[in-house]
Amino acid sequence: MGPRGGKLRRSNFRDDWIRARTAAGVSEDAHFHDLRHTGNTLASQNGASTRELMTRMGHSSTRAALIYQHITSDRDRAIADRMGEAVRKALGRQDPPPEASGTQVAQPD
Template sequence: MAVPASVLPLLVTHMKVFAESGADGRVFVGAKKATPRRNHYNRLWHKACADAGVKGLRFHDLRHTGNTLASRTNAGTQELMARLRHSTARAALIHQHADHDREREIADAVDDMIVKAFKRGSGRNGHAEGADG
């Protein structure tokens, strides 16, 4: 998966400091050089969130956030599916959420279309002409 350029330095640092070396090295390694168990990893995640002042964020929520941000780039459903290795459009949509900023962008884009239609001239009954004239 392609990584955003602004995130790459953080990922490189993590890999150098915390991960095992080599192509087959593990990204997350416990204090005893073992793969962290789920319950241990969850404790680490919750502590990290608390230290950062973040409440209610599950690790899996990062997957939803990533796909929602990717969708805001106008990526198509197939691209979003490939990015998260989904086999169905339904799975991709589950990991994609609407947000208020995007809602404003959509409303502004529709408003631009309306304003441009009215600038082209009014049709009968004071309505803007459609694309057909």
């Protein structure tokens, strides 16, 4: 809500954003639009599909949704681990993944 309960407008939003940011202890380097990046990243890291991100964040196209998706090394590791589990299951193996990555040809003796 804007001043006196009215609509937020571009002209009065900045002051409200600064007050909220300061009250939350967020750096003045943070911009309101940064919240969109954070929301998209957190949702995608927690399993949201592109369609779900589009709905939640109000994107009108998949291209817009993909712009905000960021991969992290933790998420990349989780994806690789799940793919490995699926392959081991399909091959009927229950052994844990090896410590070293790469093929035997690529690994030194």
